[in-house]
Amino acid sequence: MILPRRLRSATATVLAAAMFLAAMPVGHVRAEMVGTDRIIEHRNLEARRAEISAFLARQDVRERLAALGVAPDEAQIRVDSLTDAEVLQLAQDIEDLPAGQDQGYTLVVILLLVIILVLLI
Amino acid sequence: MIRWATAARFAAMGLVLGLAACAGTGQTTQLLRDPGPLPRRAMVDDVPFFAQERFYCGPAATAMALAWTGLPVTQDDLVPQVYTPGREGTLQPDVIAALRRNGRLAVQIESLPDLLAELAAGRPALVFQNLGLSWVPQWHFAIAIGYDLHARELILHSGTNENYRQDLGTFERTWERGGYWALAVLKAGQLPVRADEIAVLRAAAGLERVGQHEAAAGAYQAIGQRWPNSFAAHFGLGNTRYTLDDMEGAEAAFRRAIAAQPDAAGPAWNNLAYVLAALDRPEEAVYAARQAVASDPDEANYRATLAELEGRRTAP
Numbered sequence: 001m002i003l004p005r006r007l008r009s010a011t012a013t014v015l016a017a018a019m020f021l022a023a024m025p026v027g028h029v030r031a032e033m034v035g036t037d038r039i040i041e042h043r044n045l046e047a048r049r050a051e052i053s054a055f056l057a058r059q060d061v062r063e064r065l066a067a068l069g070v071a072p073d074e075a076q077i078r079v080d081s082l083t084d085a086e087v088l089q090l091a092q093d094i095e096d097l098p099a100g101q102d103q104g105y106t107l108v109v110i111l112l113l114v115i116i117l118v119l120l121i
Numbered sequence: 122m123i124r125w126a127t128a129a130r131f132a133a134m135g136l137v138l139g140l141a142a143c144a145g146t147g148q149t150t151q152l153l154r155d156p157g158p159l160p161r162r163a164m165v166d167d168v169p170f171f172a173q174e175r176f177y178c179g180p181a182a183t184a185m186a187l188a189w190t191g192l193p194v195t196q197d198d199l200v201p202q203v204y205t206p207g208r209e210g211t212l213q214p215d216v217i218a219a220l221r222r223n224g225r226l227a228v229q230i231e232s233l234p235d236l237l238a239e240l241a242a243g244r245p246a247l248v249f250q251n252l253g254l255s256w257v258p259q260w261h262f263a264i265a266i267g268y269d270l271h272a273r274e275l276i277l278h279s280g281t282n283e284n285y286r287q288d289l290g291t292f293e294r295t296w297e298r299g300g301y302w303a304l305a306v307l308k309a310g311q312l313p314v315r316a317d318e319i320a321v322l323r324a325a326a327g328l329e330r331v332g333q334h335e336a337a338a339g340a341y342q343a344i345g346q347r348w349p350n351s352f353a354a355h356f357g358l359g360n361t362r363y364t365l366d367d368m369e370g371a372e373a374a375f376r377r378a379i380a381a382q383p384d385a386a387g388p389a390w391n392n393l394a395y396v397l398a399a400l401d402r403p404e405e406a407v408y409a410a411r412q413a414v415a416s417d418p419d420e421a422n423y424r425a426t427l428a429e430l431e432g433r434r435t436a437p
Contacts, residue, residue: 031425033395034388036329036357040322068207078202081218081331083323090214098299099210100179100262103252103280110257 041085054084057091064094146290148233149273153289156270159234163241164267164276165189170283171196178280179203179211182262185278186247186306187223194223211262213249213302220306221327224336228313228324230303233293237268238314239305246305248277251298260299309339318348325357334361345377352382356389363396371396387416391423394430403434 058079065075079087090097152159169188173181173196180199187194202219203211220227230236230246239246246265253259263279268289275292279285296303305313309328312321325340341358344351355378362371375393379386390413397406410427417423 029421029425031429032422033360033392036326036360039353039356039388040326065205068205070205071201074201078215078218081221082214083327083330086214097212098258098260099205099208099212100249100260101176101210102178103261
């Protein structure tokens with residue numbers, strides 16, 4: 001079945017949310033160390049919501065990196081290496097994010113074209 | 122007909138002028154007028170140069186930065202880590218992630234004076250430029266290795282050009298079109314000359330995230346020295362020391378965090394409780410957990426910590 005990317009991504013998001021909620025302990029709070037991330041990035045009430053959206057964003061970004069030809073294992077490592085804030089930013093639009101390539105001569109070519117145009121007219 | 126040709130010619134000339142003037146060079150002008158404490162010229166001599174292969178400015182620039190910090194890496198080593206085939210290029214977050222994975226602190230630099238300050242301190246910086254136009258972009262990573270204010274130049278290892286000299290105003294324009302994005306790439310324990318506390322804390326937390334705990338500890342320690350009142354720096358050091366199984370170091374760090382911010386020290390008391398329990402000091406551990414609960418009675422995690430440690434104390 002072929003779905004448009006947006007829809008596919010939405011489906012993945014819902015599935016991932018279901019899996020995440022299923023994995024969360026219900027009605028029981030674990031006694032645990034507080035992570036440094038939480039001190040720097042989020043505070044109390046916002047923390048859980050931000051964690052869930054970052055969790056979903058990780059799934060999404062990993063799939064999209066793999067779709068762009070990155071080896072699946074490598075895509076997983078790349079996504080795991082980003083903080084929540086970074087992964088949320090990347091998830092917003094990986095396809096529109098600038099990708100560094102070459103020095104290139106775009107500007108020179110455009111200027112030449114414009115000059116040729118001016119001379120021809 | 123003639124009128125149409127004239128109009129077209131004017132339009133084309135306007136386009137050329139527009140291209141030349143579409144971005145400002147305010148920071149360059151300001152720096153040339155008054156460089157402040159910056160030396161007039163600076164050069165980092167020992168940055169290795171790797172000429173990029175097609176589309177590989179990302180791997181090449183990342184490899185140069187890492188090699189400068191003493192890691193034996195090449196452009197090819199970095200291709201799987203930062204190159205994205207479907208985009209025929211490298212995305213910025215992947216560069217940050219790769220630097221982290223290799224145990225280096227990557228801190229964003231966002232102004233030209235801050236960039237030059239890094240170079241003056243003898244450290245190169247990874248820069249992101251748009252060498253095309255805002256509407257026909259040509260994105261590019263390079264390594265800034267020096268500058269010369271007299272000559273109005275920035276010196277870069279860029280693409281296939283070693284020690285490439287670019288007009289500082291031109292650089293500023295291309296850098297502005299790339300979103301003023303540059304990275305200081307630092308060994309554990311070093312911090313950028315000018316950086317705000319949150320930016321370096323985020324960078325250190327990134328190292329912790331990828332499991333580079335030694336490097337993260339070095340970064341948190343340096344941040345705590347520069348900003349002695351930074352709760353998060355001491356707290357992060359405590360967490361990394363705990364992970365590295367250095368309980369004495371963790372205890373000292375959490376106590377510094379509590380001293381830095383006694384009114385909102387709940388997280389540090391909570392984590393200190395676990396450290397004290399690991400040090401086999403159950404009474405003190407329960408005391409610390411009680412302090413955490415007292416700081417924020419609504420926090421369920423603190424109450425759970427207290428219950429668990431009280432349970433452990435009474436257990437045989």
